[in-house]
Amino acid sequence: MLTIYLPMLLFYKKISQMQQGDNMTKRQLIASTIISVGIFASIVTTISTKANAITFKETASQDLQRAMPTNGNLLSYYEVIKEPKKSVVNIFTKKVVKQVTTMNPLMNDPFFRQFFGGELGGMQMPKDRVERSLGSGVIVTEDGYIITNNHVIENADEIMVVLPDTKNELHAKLIGADPKTDLAVIKIDAKGLIPISFADSTKVREGDVVFAIGNPFGVGETVTQGIVSALNKSGIGINDYENFIQTDASINPGNSGGALVDSRGGLIGINTAILSNTGQNNGIGFAIPSSLAKKISKELVEKGKIERGRIGITMKDMSEKERKYYSCDKGVIVMDVQKGSPAEKAGIKMGDLVVKINGQNVIDSAFLKNYVGSMSPSTPVALVLLRAGKNVNITLKLEKIDDKVVAVTNADYTFMDGLGLVDINDAMRKKYSLASKQQGALVMNVKENSSASRNGFSEGDVIVQVEDIEVMSVHDAIGAKKALGSLSNKQIFVRRKGAVYSVILE
Structure with missing residues (x-):
């Protein structure tokens, strides 16, 4: 589980080298007001080169009715969680890392180096050690495709999966990973598995009852309950593309890649991170929406890579003074236009206010970044700009960034x-x-x-x-x-x- 620390108002991911800790990397997270939306194409190389088709089991998405428990009945969610529990697996990884060990600290002193020469031995010696970590995953097909977090399996030399209610370890291979969303797909050689049912995460609302299923601290399959605390959370600084579901369901190290399900048992998110100054659950957890997890995993399995388009602008959210200047409450200001980009070719100018994309209001820079990042190169988009007090309609095609730009x-x-x-x-x-x-x-x-x-x-x-x-x-x-x-x-x-x-x- 990614853990975000809060000392001195800076957020850090927890680093754990414990045998039963998540495989995480530390990154300093500073929320920025100017976000680049020259949204670069991310190419993810896969181990499997064979193209496959993948379909998902769906939870009914008709108009939902929310209800309180009736008097005299025992309130229990056993029937709800018994099925999705069968679709959540434990993941264990091994990684061989080189460790530098100090042979003799006295050799730091020039006196000892001069007096003893090499008799005290070398200062440092590289030594291999095995780093182990754990996490969770969600079965999405009967033949063994599993969604998890990229940070759970990143750089692993060996990936092992333990199915629910078993102790047998199965070898898994990496199909593909997308670090920008912290999602990955692995596969085990198995048949007749029980895939989880996907719910429509766009219909989730604050206050909905949810359950987090995973393997916290390696204790085994565990279910915790909470509610949806907030939606569309971005600017956390965990991933390049963020649109998290926030929950107070107890999430701890080892839950990464596990399922967040609604009160019908439908998957609404992949548990990813917690906000804490201790490394343990503090009532603020984040899950990647199932709609995004479905899209990314489908592309990884069927295309073998993730390609993202770009508009080619740098943008910022409006301040109160700028809202008055533009006489507009929503939108993002174009701060720069990259040369040769779709934005320049379409005539977008510095100072334009982007107010709509494909008919949807642009709430802020995070919204526009996520929206464009969800689309592939060559996808046409329609923008409405506010320029000199007048609306300007522009249509352009997203373009894949030249690899040389990020070489x-x-x-x-x-x-x-x-x-x-x-x-x-x-x-x-x-x-x-x-x-x-x-x-x-x-x-x-x-x-x-x-x-x-x-x-x-x-x-x-x-x-x-x-x-x-x-x-x-x-x-x-x-x-x-x-x-x-x-x-x-x-x-x-x-x-x-x-x-x-x-x-x-x-």
Whole structure:
């Protein structure tokens, strides 16, 4: 379960390396008022190259009647949850990670290095260890397709599934994953499974009774009850595309990827995260709507990838003063138009107010981002803009972003054998959760059996100083090496996950 921490008004995802903890990564989450909607295409490579068709079991979506329990009857939801319980599985993963162990901290002291030389042993030694994590998943077809969270299975070397009411572990293979929505599809070799029934998540309302089904803390299948606390929650900073259902049903580590069902047993969401300053349930949980989970999983199974279109604008929500200026309560302001984008070709200008898309009111920037992000490249969209007090109608086709725009800079291996370094930019800061003003030479790659690997470097490390020479870029790092003549027995200062470490090179 992704856990969002709340100290000092900053949100962080909980990191757990416990044997029975979720596989999560820490990301600093800062809500921004300006959101880019040059909504990039996300291509997800799959292990399975065979195209398949997938259909889902549906819960009736007629006009729903809500009712209170009648007098004299025992209020129980046993009949409601007994079927969806059969569709929720436990997921266990294994991942082999390289761990750097300190052999002798005395070797940090130049006196000991000079006096004892190499007799005390090397400073650091890479060592493999197995990291285990757990989560939940939801069976969506009789032949073994399962929806879960991407963070549950991300980078796993082995994925195991335990079916309800059994102890047998089944190997699962990854069909595809979409990190931008934190959804993934895995498959087990099984027949005759009980798929969950999908409800229409667009008809969910605040106050609806819901149940969270999953495997918290690895204790086994567990059901908790709550209500829908809020809808369309965005700006949390967990995923690139957010439209969460918020619930107070108890969700804890291990529930990630499990089911959130309504009082009929229909799936309305995939449990994903909690908001907490302790790492445990605090009554604020988030689930990805089932309508989005259905769409993403269907594309992953049938197409093998997720492709998103873009309009090509940067936008921001209106302030109170801007609402008065535009004489409009809803819409987003175009702050920039990307060259060569569909927006530029259609004539969208800086300062335009986007008020409608395909006939729907644009509530805010999160709405527009999610709306466009749900559509594929080449999809036509109709926009209504407010420009100089008049409505302007524009039609354009969404376009897939050129991969070159988001290409990663090639790493430089000049500094050390097997150590790929790049300069830090905004994309790197976001990817590795670096501070906004962090400078240095970023480690993008460490080749196996290289000098860099033997010295304990890891991807995401930032070299900030070589001996007494400050490093602000890859050029600085290479310059320091030239100035020193050799890196042998030199001290390198590395920032890793917010802390600074020193490495004495072999």
